Amino acid sequence: MARAFATIAFTPDVRAQQSRMGSAETYGKLLSNDAAGFEELGTKEISFIGARDGFYQASVSQFGWPYVQFRGGPVGFLKVLTSKTLAYADFRGNRQYISAGNLSGNDRLSMILMDYPNRRRLKLWGRARLIEGADNPEILSQLHDRNYTARPERGVLITVEAFDWNCPSHIPRRFTIDEANQEIAALRRENEALRAETHALRTSGASGSPT
Numbered sequence: 001m002a003r004a005f006a007t008i009a010f011t012p013d014v015r016a017q018q019s020r021m022g023s024a025e026t027y028g029k030l031l032s033n034d035a036a037g038f039e040e041l042g043t044k045e046i047s048f049i050g051a052r053d054g055f056y057q058a059s060v061s062q063f064g065w066p067y068v069q070f071r072g073g074p075v076g077f078l079k080v081l082t083s084k085t086l087a088y089a090d091f092r093g094n095r096q097y098i099s100a101g102n103l104s105g106n107d108r109l110s111m112i113l114m115d116y117p118n119r120r121r122l123k124l125w126g127r128a129r130l131i132e133g134a135d136n137p138e139i140l141s142q143l144h145d146r147n148y149t150a151r152p153e154r155g156v157l158i159t160v161e162a163f164d165w166n167c168p169s170h171i172p173r174r175f176t177i178d179e180a181n182q183e184i185a186a187l188r189r190e191n192e193a194l195r196a197e198t199h200a201l202r203t204s205g206a207s208g209s210p211t
Contacts, residue, residue: 002039004162006030008125040083041160048122049086049113050076053176056112059102059128067098074145078113084160086126089143089152100154103128109158117179119168124160131155 010018010027018024029035041049054072061067071078071088078088090100103109111124132154133140143155175183 003035005164008162046080049080052113058110059099060106061102062105086158087143088156090154090156091150092153116174119171121166123164125162126158126160129157
C-alpha cells in the first residue's frame with residue numbers, strides 16, 4: 001500500500017474515524033514522508049488488468065452524488081497504454097450519459113477490478129479524459145475491438161494516480177461459463193489421468209500375481 005493511496009483515501013474525516021477506532025497510528029505511517037510514493041503499474045498489475053472482461057467504475061456528479069456502473073467487454077478491452085495510463089472504448093448505450101456527464105465536470109474516478117475465481121481484487125484511482133470519436137478516430141481505432149461490430153462514440157483515457165490490492169477475505173468464488181468450462185475440463189483431465197493410473201496399477205498387479 002503506497003502513500004498515493006493513503007493520500008487519496010485517508011481524508012480528515014477518515015482519519016477521525018481511524019482515531020476513534022484505534023487504527024490511526026498504524027495507517028498514519030502511510031502518510032509519512034518515509035512511506036513509498038506512487039508506484040507505477042507493474043507486471044503483476046498489467047497482466048491482471050489485461051485478463052479482465054469487466055470492472056466497476058465510480059464517478060461523482062456535480063451535486064456530489066457517487067455513481068457506480070459495471071463496464072463489460074471482451075477480455076483485454078481495458079487497455080494498458082503505459083505504466084500510468086489506461087484506456088477503453090465507450091460505446092453507445094442507453095444514452096443517459098451519466099458517467100460521461102459526470103466525468104466532463106469532475107475527472108476523478110475509481111475502479112474495482114475483480115478476479116472472482118482466484119479471489120483477487122485491484123482498486124484504482126485516476127483522472128479521466130474523454131476523447132470524442134469524431135475528433136480522434138485514430139485513437140479510437142486503437143481501442144476498438146475489430147470483432148465487435150458497434151462503433152465507439154468516444155474513448156476514456158485514464159491517468160492512474162493510485163492503486164491498491166485488497167485482501168481476498170469474503171470475495172466469493174464465481175465463474176463465468178467459459179471459466180466454469182475450463183475448470184470442468186481440468187477436472188476431467190485429472191479424472192482421466194487418475195483412471196489411467198489406476199488401470200495401469202491393476203494391470204501391473206494382475207500380471208505379477210502367481211498362477
